[in-house]
Amino acid sequence: MATSGRAKAVSRSEGKEMESLPVPSVQEMVAATGGTHVHPRYLRQAGEAIAADGKAEIPVIDFQRLQLGHDEEMACLHSACQEWGFFQLINHSVPEDVVEGMKANVRGFFELPAEIKKQFAQERGKLDGYGQLFVVSEDQKLDWADILFLNTQPVENRNIRFWPHQPADFRSTLDKYSSAVKSIVDFLLATMGKNLALDPEVIADKCGTGWIQAVRMNYYPPCAQADKVIGFSPHSDSDLLTLVLQVNEVDGLQIRRNGVWFPVRPLEGAFIVNVGDILQIFTNGRYKSVEHRAVIDMKKERLSIAAFHSPSIHAIIGPLKEMLANEDEAVYKSIDHDEFMKLFFSSKLEGKSFLERMKKL
Numbered sequence: 387m388a389t390s391g392r393a394k395a396v397s398r399s400e401g402k403e404m405e406s407l408p409v410p411s412v413q414e415m416v417a418a419t420g421g422t423h424v425h426p427r428y429l430r431q432a433g434e435a436i437a438a439d440g441k442a443e444i445p446v447i448d449f450q451r452l453q454l455g456h457d458e459e460m461a462c463l464h465s466a467c468q469e470w471g472f473f474q475l476i477n478h479s480v481p482e483d484v485v486e487g488m489k490a491n492v493r494g495f496f497e498l499p500a501e502i503k504k505q506f507a508q509e510r511g512k513l514d515g516y517g518q519l520f521v522v523s524e525d526q527k528l529d530w531a532d533i534l535f536l537n538t539q540p541v542e543n544r545n546i547r548f549w550p551h552q553p554a555d556f557r558s559t560l561d562k563y564s565s566a567v568k569s570i571v572d573f574l575l576a577t578m579g580k581n582l583a584l585d586p587e588v589i590a591d592k593c594g595t596g597w598i599q600a601v602r603m604n605y606y607p608p609c610a611q612a613d614k615v616i617g618f619s620p621h622s623d624s625d626l627l628t629l630v631l632q633v634n635e636v637d638g639l640q641i642r643r644n645g646v647w648f649p650v651r652p653l654e655g656a657f658i659v660n661v662g663d664i665l666q667i668f669t670n671g672r673y674k675s676v677e678h679r680a681v682i683d684m685k686k687e688r689l690s691i692a693a694f695h696s697p698s699i700h701a702i703i704g705p706l707k708e709m710l711a712n713e714d715e716a717v718y719k720s721i722d723h724d725e726f727m728k729l730f731f732s733s734k735l736e737g738k739s740f741l742e743r744m745k746k747l
């Protein structure tokens with residue numbers, strides 16, 4: 387069955403490029419017009435970008451307590467992954483100077499003059515660089531944001547040509563941040579494995595050597611018509627686990643739960659962690675990758691940094707056989723990771739539609 391799933395995936399990604407069509411910088415448009423005029427390509431249907439109604443807060447998990455093996459914290463993590471797919475991680479081990487250094491460098495990069503930022507603009511056929519992603523047609527609605535997307539792990543995947551050399555310590559800071567965040571992810575996944583009663587090596591073995599990490603830095607300019615634009619269209623992340631750091635004090639992330647949008651209000655110093663599609667597939671649907679989006683503020687810019695973690699490019703993406711022990715049917719097909727990535731990066735992001743396509747027929 388796995389073979390036929392793979393064959394179908396190959397035929398559907400044929401001829402598709404892992405690239406995004408070039409779009410103007412929203413930051414530059416806002417600088418030129420004062421943000422009052424919104425080009426129709428960014429205008430959404432009435433009510434599409436309405437405020438969040440949900441009242442509950444996402445669960446908060448204490449990393450130190452997990453490290454000490456507290457049963458209660460482990461149980462909270464397990465239920466957060468099953469019920470919410472999102473949680474805030476406090477008391478984590480990334481040193482404050484690394485976190486603050488990363489925030490300052492990302493802020494510094496987006497403050498640079500347009501002509502300097504453009505030296506790091508994406509090129510055809512590549513994902514790395516300054517620009518946008520998931521733009522596949524000239525008539526699709528665009529997100530009110532500019533991004534800088536960089537592959538960070540394995541180190542040989544780094545395309546240093548797109549790593550800004552301004553601010554001066556951008557590169558060294560991103561390098562430190564990348565390792566620090568990856569070690570948190572290693573620990574979280576090992577703990578999730580325990581919660582799922584898996585042998586310690588199961589998830590790591592399935593991921594293989596040469597795990598992929600990519601960092602997406604999001605810059606959301608303010609917009610006078612904030613209720614008519616969206617900063618990041620509703621989507622779920624395609625990876626195993628994402629760690630998001632909000633750079634400034636402006637909120638905008640929202641998650642969809644039972645059809646209702648809930649705002650996420652990051653706690654001081656916390657990471658927002660979310661389950662990605664690959665973890666939902668690995669666990670055959672037990673852990674949930676949840677739809678989320680970013681909305682825009684009328685007066686203030688917003689910045690965030692998302693670090694995505696995925697298995698090796700040589701891994702097979704499909705349910706872990708250990709998760710099918712109770713004669714559960716595999717809900718998802720198994721496909722090569724490079725094929726999975728090509729399919730993901732050559733499509734428009736639309737809610738959880740990508741994961742739906744990974745379901746067995």
Ligand SMILES: O=C(O)CCC(=O)C(=O)O
Nearest residue numbers: 602604630639680690692
């Ligand atoms: O801006 C945010 O808070 C979330 C960004 C996000 O969802 C992503 O980069 O995948």
Ligand SMILES: [Fe+2]
Nearest residue numbers: 621622623678
């Ligand atoms: Fe996301």
